[in-house]
Amino acid sequence: MAHRNSESMMMSEKSASLRSTTSRQSADSDGDTASATSIDSDSQDQVSSFSSTKEFRCLSGETVQSVASEITYLCPYQEPILGTLRLTTYRLHFQSTDRNTPLVLDVPLCVISRIDKYGGQTSKGDHSYGLEIACKDMRNLRFAHNKQEKQTRKELTEKLAMWAFPVTHKQRVFAFKYTEKFPENGWNVYKPMEEYERMGVPNDSWRVTKINSSFTLCDTYPTVLAVPAQATDEDLKAVAKFRSRGRLPVLSWLNKETQVSITRCSQPLVGVTTKTSRDDENYLHHIMEANHQGQKLFIIDARPKVNAQANRAKGGGFEDQDAYQNVELVFLDIHNIHVMRESQRKLKDICHPTQDDHHWLSNVESTQWLLHIKAILAGAFKIADKVESHKMSVLVHCSDGWDRTAQMSSLAMLLLDPFYRTIKGFEVLIEKEWISFGHKFNHRIGHGEDKHGDSERSPVFLQFIDCVWQFPTAFEFNEHMLITILDHLYSCLFGTFLGNSEQWRQSEMIRQETQSLWSMINSHIDDYKNPLYVDYLHSHVLYPVVSLRRIKLWKGYYLRWNPKMRPQEPISLKNKELLLLRNSLRDTLEEKRSEVKTKKRLQIR
């Protein structure tokens, strides 16, 4: 529990009673009793994270760099709070000094995307001089300095920039210094060979190749690949040449029973001259033939058609249906990383710090965030439907095959295969489809870099997690696990989401020198279990209702910084109580039974 950076904001009872006072005339100034009735502490986790941070404790490997007292935190939900700001090698930690407003802020430095100074020596008014910190996890923080101590701000800002943007300063992120030992080793969760075996590969139609063991075939692919058995190594090399960045079609998922497959790749290098490749055509034919029911291979291009066409000018493009035998090409209309980034920016605007009550629904719509989520889910649904109902193998690509393609393949696999809906399975899915196949986490998140405006950044992985959240009862894991994953996507406490490719991770010795997020999660696995999950209820294919009437904004994540928006009686907690009660009763029953048995035995004697 010590490694959670989320929900670190422990609101006092008084501040909690802020719920609704904004719209109520009467002030809560006196209301001790009243506020006691509306206590907002929403989980035991929060309480414990508060009590554990009451006396600040470093993680193993973490050291305090600077301590500034008399700093004011300008909380958007209550009065400014005076306290102490600590800067460590891992985080920014604020603790209020006023006992009446106990508040702890715990922000891992890598979550920070931007640091701005505001106000100068001449600025008038209280709290007009300080720092504004924009975070990747949908919040902004403002700290005000006492004007007399201008030195502190300068010093703090410099040190903060130094530690928050280690990559910019040619340093390594904190994950390399983190020395915690976990009982479970998350690096063992995903073993490619085991995963292929689970799907029945190798078999007559598919083989596993290590042709890429030194990353010469494709430098953004993993070392172990599953390819059609009929394709020779020479074929693979030829096909890789016709695909953008050498990302040739390889197996993502295979239905053991039906042999219907999902494969992934990047766009073909068609270009303006409409190049074709005999090798690529044959290769796709092999993929189609590996599935005996299929008369056709279904190619899904996740991009809007216009974008795919525009890519031809840059040498890319899409498959010419006349050149390939028995293929059907469909475009999904999922927009590119820039559109998604803009949508996320708008989302942050409407969610933080407060929501506009009068136009809430219209504002949500105007961000288009949910529309993008819908498009992604619709694409995944389409793949699942082709595979399950039509027994057609599907090949997925976008431009480079590491953003939208990863979304498509991983979500479709989640819909089709119940294994991925377990905690272990979900970890495997992320390790395989996202990490090993080269989703560029470094670029998309911008780990440790002082480039907040970088156009490479995009919430592609966040969208994937958001899509997963849309099925509240179907998974072995709970919402808390999804939020934990997202928190550590940004935190750089673990090595899991570092790097753009396997090649880089190997050269940086990530597995040897950092901890895996799954080590932490699997060591506290009960915290991440969905109490209402039973495997037999979810052995079927999931078909999402692809409608905005069902797709919801993930308030538990996007609105979580606002104490007013937290559920007062979280249903997840109630469900957990059910489970705990049952387990304790099971134990009691066993105890009683053995008691009775021993009694009987004694009587017989």
Next chain:
Amino acid sequence: MSVKMAKQGKPTSKFYLDFPQQKAEEESETEADESFSLESMNHANEAPLNVVLLEGERTVYKAEKIIKLHNDTSKAGMTGNLYCTNFRLSFVTHSIEEDSDECCRHKFIGSDDVVFSNISAIYQVSNDKTIKKLAPNKKFANAKGIHIHTKDVGIRYFSFELIEKKVTSHLMNAIQKFAFQQRHDLLFAHVFSPSAGPAVNGDNECKVMVDEWRPPTYSTRYDWDKELLRCKIQSKWRVTSVNSGFTISPLLPEHFIVPCTLDDEMLKHAAQHACKLPLWCYTHDNGCFLVSLLSSTPESVHTGKELLQSLTQTQPSSKGGTRPSMLEFDLKKRIPSMYDLKASFNKMFSICSPETVSEFHSNDNSIYSQMDSSQWLRYVAECLKLSDEFAMSIDRDSHSVAIREEGHADFTCIISSLVQMLLNESCRTIKGFQNIVQRCWVAAGHPFCERLGIIYTSNKNVTPVFLLFLDCVYQLTVQFPSMFEFSEIYLISLWDSCVTGLFNEFLYNCQSERFAPPHSPPRGPSQSVPTLPSAWSWDLQFGADFLSLFRNPLFELRLLQQAGSFQAIQQTRQKVLRPNFSPSQIDVWIGFFYRNSSSMQIVNGGKPAEYFQQCLLVEEITELQNKIAKLKQGRARTSGLYFNAHNPTGGAMASKLKSSYITSTFPFNNRINRNLSDISLCTLLDKSLVLSGDVEDEECIV
């Protein structure tokens, strides 16, 4: 896709039929696409299609070969007989699928029936495909079919393609006559005499449970006296019978509770001067009270000074001996007009139940702004906000509250009920909740007949005020999932009871009408009031299995915690609920508004799946406790939930859970329409996908 169970027993087949061009002379525009896929039966060895009539029900007209379409645009449907009775339109077909579980059915209203009082509008489809709204005195020739909009947010589609003009005309006449009933005394409710029906296992237990929940009717002085004593408020409040025989007001109940400081003369005087009269609603622990000021006549506008003074005197005095001021609040400034509320609901209807599946998808992307413009959620939020303000005023600030509005008792009913539910735990049980509905809605004179549109007037007053209340309560159950004894299914069933048009509680505008129904011949003093069945007799409508769905498993958990058998992770210290009324925290009541939408149905998913998992856990907990108790030589109890060990279907539950038994619309419309949902999903994505592979496998195409 693990959707459909293998059908057992009866040989049912679905076939796709090219519709014969039998009426080619009059329908030259009939195109090739006029082919219907019909589900039909091998009629040879089947019993004739008959409707099972209720006591007092009679068939007015019967039409054969009516097609019930799955939706407007689909060519998929079922053929069967349509019976127009004096109570409902009953569609009877051979191809009723077996997969909707017996236990989840209404005892006498079939899933293909439309009760007349549930109809909000009928649209006639004419030959030229125009759609016209029917009215009692408006007739259109050449009906090709009808769309029936219902008050439970659904649309039924019937096609008359296969029947003759003459039959259509007779049928339409019959429908028109009963769908627009303009006389209260001709309502089916007055001839309906409910019989217990065939005895079912568990009926007795069920009756005991239902009787336990039953509230007093508040039509006698005795009921009010009892309530006065139950609430221990007799030192400051008294029951007045000043309106006995409805002499001073036809709108108010004969008996009600007023401050002791108000004598009957003052009340009479106030009523004569068109003043509003106070009706006690609630007294809190701290002595502060909630009163609604209700009109004694339609003309009552103001509140008399004397009345207010006496109310203020009833306030508990604070320590210093001074009485805090009382908050007298006119809701007018904060609530929508009936017109706006009605428009809002209509908008919700069209958003949630679009005429066609293509419409469902075409307006999907703007659904959030449409919801926004409907204002419905905003009204829900405002009701919660007002209630929270008053609850705080009473609980925290020790100011009593008197609320009033213009005209009838509408929002006063909503707000006074919600405030009580926020403040008092006992109002969150089924018994307590029904007591509130009976006292603050039925007895206080909420004009149910008008608002629900039980009899056809010009329709202008039909506004689902009570539904808005149920939605508010639903939001509370979402925000406080373990605080309420009842489930979402209970709330939905309550609304269904309102629009069934059979129950005493929801048929009249006020107590005086309940005593002397409009249009009925005057009764002599010796004649007793004919009592219609009560909605609170839930066992009339549902079996024990269904009633167990009314319970909330998390409330059972709370009871266990209160009994001390288990520690909660999070101790909820609050007794008074503080709802969150921020619009971002109020979601559409999907279980209600979308329950008739097949496009929204999730097989094996949605809230019911969650509900059942909770029930299973609570059931196991109870069983474990029993086993432990047995070992300790104690006694056993049952959970009363759906998966109760004594539930005859309980044992088979595991296999049901594995199957597609539970959908997101369970237990309502649980029948899965796979064909349809496939099509609807596919139209969104790919037109070429109209029939997915395994549909063809299962069904032969003729």
